[in-house]
Amino acid sequence: MEDLKTAAVRGSGGRLAGKSCVVTGAANGIGRAVAELFAREGASVVATDLDVDGLRRLEKQLPQAVSTVVGDVSRDEDARRMVAAAVERHGRLDVLVANAGVIPLMEITEAGADDWDQVMAVDGRGMFLTCKYAIEAMAPSGGDGAGGGRDGAGGAIVCVSSISGVAGQRGQAVYGPAKFVASGLAKHLAVEWADRGIRVNAVAPGTITTERVARLRDEPGGPEYLAAIEQLHPMRRLGAPEEVAAAVLFLASDEASFITGAVLPVDGGYLAQ
Ligand SMILES: NC(=O)c1ccc[n+]([C@@H]2O[C@H](COP(=O)([O-])OP(=O)(O)OC[C@H]3O[C@@H](n4cnc5c(N)ncnc54)[C@H](O)[C@@H]3O)[C@@H](O)[C@H]2O)c1
Structure with a gap:
């Protein structure tokens, strides 16, 4: 286990060399692991989040590779600024990782309309807005509709969904439907933009x-x-942020050049049951 995690964290270097990337929700958790791995793989990363202190720490840790934008993905103007920063600072946008999200832990009987609106605003609307502005930024450099992305022209988007965005679970009815937005956007946008060189997974x-x-x-x-949640995963353990980052890296890189519209489980076998 430790060896696997170490390998995922280390990265081989250069798999995103010269790429301009935006990672939302990059100050903590999975987004932070993605930003760190992308930086090690040669990317220029615009890390975005609401958490000013977390962003500051990340920028201090990786000053050559990471710059930051403070903002709220659910606000139209903020989402637009996150993408614009990558274009202004690095000349274009190659990769978006739409990761920012909130994870309410409550049953539907405990939740009110405000809880629903809040999770939909961040995990739903924020995902939509960041994808929309990323596609607008990637579209001019995409193909002409004839071939589609074989040389990496256009760009790659990776939406961070969840097992709750693919299948039903107990106690997830407030959060899970918002994660179906991530899986659904990946499929719809993949089909719509495949012939213009933009892959969405x-x-x-x-x-x-x-x-x-x-x-x-x-x-x-x-x-x-x-312990109960661990037992629900066939591998009988929880995952590490670095293991999700490794999957995101693969889908974002040119190694996944013929993969679009996929929803890749990173779940120790959970969805295979
Ligand atoms: N941790 C898990 O078990 C798990 C499982 C499946 C999917 N996910 C998904 O992974 C993604 C990251 O979650 P995490 O577990 O790393 O959570 P986290 O709370 O550790 O990190 C989420 C980050 O997003 C930021 N954020 C929250 N709302 C924001 C907003 N409106 N605008 C900008 N940034 C905002 C937070 O400040 C935080 O830094 C989420 O989309 C979540 O749904 C997490």
Whole structure:
């Protein structure tokens, strides 16, 4: 396990050499692991988030590769600025990782309309807005409709969905439908833009030990809750952010040049059940 994780974290270097990338929700968790791996693979990364301190830490850690934009993906003007920053700073946009999201843990009977609106605003509308502006930025450099992306022209988008955005689960009815937006956008946009050289895919992570999930171990009932979730994954463990980042890197890179519209589970076998 440790070896696998170490290999995923290390990266081979150069798989995104010279690419201009935007990662949303990059200050923490999966987005942070993606930004770190992309930087090691030679990308110029515009890291975006609401969390000013988290972005500052990331920029300090990787000053050559990472610059930042503070903003809220659910706000039209902010989403537009995130993409515009990559074009202004690096001349174009090659890759968007639409990762920013909130994960409410509540049953439908506990939730009100505001809870639904909040998760849909970030995980739904924010995903739509960042994809929209990324496609607008990638479109001019895309193909002419004849071939489609074999030389990497155009761009690649990876939407971070979830196992909850592919299948039903207990207790996820407030969050899961918003993650279906990520899986759905990946499929619809993939078909619409394939002949203009823009690939759009999604990853569907199982439960991942981000800082937030790891903190549950110290909360009352947390260890039991996590142990129960581990048992739901056939590998009988949770995933690491770096393991999701490795899958995102593959889909974003030219190695995935004939893959579009895919929703790749990164879930220890969860969705195979
Ligand atoms: N952790 C998991 O188990 C898991 C599993 C499946 C899918 N996911 C998905 O992975 C993505 C990242 O989640 P994570 O677990 O790393 O969470 P996280 O809370 O560790 O990180 C999410 C980041 O997004 C930022 N963010 C939240 N709302 C934002 C907004 N409106 N605008 C800009 N940034 C915003 C947060 O500040 C934070 O830095 C989410 O889309 C989530 O749905 C997570």
